[in-house]
Amino acid sequence: MLEKTFDPKAVEPRLYAAWEASGAFKPSEDPNAEPFVIVIPPPNVTGSLHIGHALNNTLQDVLTRFHRMRGKAALWLPGTDHAGIATQMVVERQLAAAGNIGRRDMGRDAFVERVWEWKAESGGAITNQLRRLGASCDWSRERFTLDEGLSAAVRKVFVQLYKQGLLYRDKRLVNWDPQFQTAISDLEVEQKEVDGAYWHFAYPLADGVTYQHPVAFDDEGKPTQFETRDYIVVATTRPETMLGDTGVAVHPSDERYKDLVGKDVVLPIVGRRIPIVADDYADPTKGSGAVKITPAHDFNDFGVGKRAGLPAINILTPEAKLNDAVPAEYQGMDRFAARKAIVARAEEEGWLKEIEKTKHMVPHGDRSGVVIEPYLTDQWYVDAYTLAQPALKAVETGETVFEPRHWEKTYFEWLRNIEPWCVSRQLWWGHRIPAWFGPEGSIFVEETEEAAYAAAREQFGADVVLNRDEDVLDTWFSSALWPFSTLGWPEKTPDVARFYPTSTLVTGFDIIFFWVARMMMMGIHFMGEAPFKQVFINALVRDEKGAKMSKSKGNVIDPLALIDELGCDAVRFTLTAMSGQARDIKLSKQRIEGYRNFGTKLWNATRFAQMNGCVRVEGFDPASVAQPINKWIRGEVVKTLGEVTKALEAPAFDEAAGSLYRFIWNVFCDWYLELAKPILNGEDEAAKAETRATTAWVLDQILILLHPVMPFITEELWDKTAEEGGPARQAMLISTSWPELPESWIDADAAAEIGWLVDTVGEIRSLRAEMNVPPSAKPALAVVGAGEGTQGRLSRHRDLLLSLARLGEISLADAAPAGTAPVVMGEATGALGVAEFIDVAAEKTRLTKEIAGHVSEIEKTGKKLGNPDFLARAKPEVVDENRERLAEAEAAKAKLEAALQRLAAMA
């Protein structure tokens, strides 16, 4: 006998181990089995499982288990990511906290060694946490982005792209993170609004030049008054950059400054003469219309400088301190200190014209949180534009489909405006760039050092000294190869042949650019076809107030704590049920408790079946059942199977969860088991045996259908129900086939009959409650106007009606006896003998209210049907439906009015 409740803690580890040991996590080797493949979005190897992972991986596991049960060769390929900056940052922090020397003092080899140690120490955590979630990954295929195979793939891709001209080295402005002292990509920059100011500076014109500057305007905006100026005003949010100015730009059509183009200004403090140039970039409507140009520290200015031939003077060190290109007094000063100093100096010397306080967007490093500087360096770039074109096409043509579809717009938008991807990072933890620098600026990009030397020897005709590039690659470079590198590429492995392209990618919208788009680009370029058929974008999990969870806010919900407390299945079901499309998931514990209760409900339903001897019967054929409730529930199983299958194919996880919940709780437990009780306790042995067998069969179907979402409780019940006798289980539930049941098992007559029964019981219960008939009272029911069909139903379900509606007796009558209240029973009317309990006034109120409801319905529908346009243009079935509705409402109203009259007569 089952315990009263399910004990997840005891069961989960045992079942997980049993699944893994059984080999169920490995894809079927049946060559006829169609593959179903998911590659996991690799979590940071040193990370730990947060609720977002729990959602993402639950959905992947639901899909994997579903397709596995459907007979596919299901592969869910797990692995972890080395997460360059994030991991390096953690280890650096650890070193600092322990009072150790920093990484630069430690040296590269020692530091990298230290990171590997940290990986070894913490690296198993996240995969073990995935196991606790029930993830049925094929751990024998687990990969790590820095393992040897994946590193080989990275080298091969880098070299090939280089040789195809799709990857190149360039000197241009990059987003420079002064804390990590590395370049980062555009995507790693976060714009944040901060308080700032526009400082308006007056740059004096050289050589005594002056001009007339308008200072007053008429209504039409024409200048009416001018003043003579010997300076030009420019505004900046970063005063310190003026030390690197090499020009001032004005718009070519700007009348105010027309005569100044070609003249020079003398840069304050520095004393450098810099030219005033004409460039479309200068916007006459902004500020003074003149803009200072710092080509080495501003993306726009870099372009202006190139067009106008202005030099780029770098004034910063990698830590963002002023370098020796600036006057001695400022050298070594931090950029923000320099800002203050320059402003103070400008004020003192009188060339600070105005301070305009404002808020503006300032770029910050997404990891470091510090302000990013545009910085002129040599880096490696991928020609993302070229790679993006086929990636766009793949989604445009539907080779790859996003679910929900609207995310395709986001994908298109980014890819259509894509910029070169800076892939080199001045970090130590990551894939070393396979490039070697030789004499005379030569570069050799090869997969091995030997090959690089060989190429150099060939070029120079002699042995030369090469220096390997010190940089590593952006983490996302290796992640971009994940769908094929994990399968063994560039080796021609059977896995590559069988499992590429993969089926569905399940991931969050926050990495559509970082990851999905780049996998699309690399997958198509190197494999010839897109890496996934479907990209399912899951929602973002937020706290119950809708706030994004973050450690600093302290609102992080730990999925493992929830699993400990409420069980893995409850957490999984909650996440599945709440994963509606493209919505934030606001997670509350209450909700999870509700689904824990759902598990308990199923557990107890099984317990009830056990207590009533509902043992599975060898060779039982549901097609053969005779009892209406059994015919009915058989059909309900078929319907539910259809709904769940369709939902998981889509996938529409919330719909699958909803169907399961409704069927198991509201249909099977609330009605079928209740309806089965009189039979199970009755004398009809044949009906009893049939109902027992049916119950056991339905339970089996429930366990199968629910298994992808709630794997533990279902597997446990699968095991426990087998102990009761019946045929031996062929396999664990995880390896059991998804059912295919004939639609013909849906019996319309049985459904109608049980529907009638359920409605009748509902009506009577409702009536009893409203009239305060005590639960112990057993009123009689007289049925008026029962046709043959109703009479048959009454006799077949007499016992059920008596017990479920708590009736004393049921009889047929020609007219409603006195002292009764009406019950709608299809075409017949029940008369519930409630005289002794009745509160006449309350009953009158009730009937009047109900009549009013029907009257408004009659008015509404009648109006519709009286509209010739409606009759002429609406679909015929809709018209018929309305006619029926009207007839029903009128009939019901008549019955109730009759009852009201009787009541009036009584009083």
Added chain:
RNA sequence: GGGCGGUUAGCUCAGCGGUAGAGCGUCUCGCUUACACCGAGAAUGUCGGGGGUUCGAUCCCCUCACCGCCCACCA
């Protein structure tokens, strides 16, 4: 500045052209031999505002308001 999404019962959300739904919460009953992590019943909505299309609009179109997110060169 550009784009995307949202606004439906107290809360969280589903529905997306033909009688407004679920879960939770609330209220009232109930220890009926599976389950109080339960059962029975009930209440609750100008489906953000305003136009339009339609026989008919929560659902389609336009517009406004508010909320959230993403992208964008910090004059």
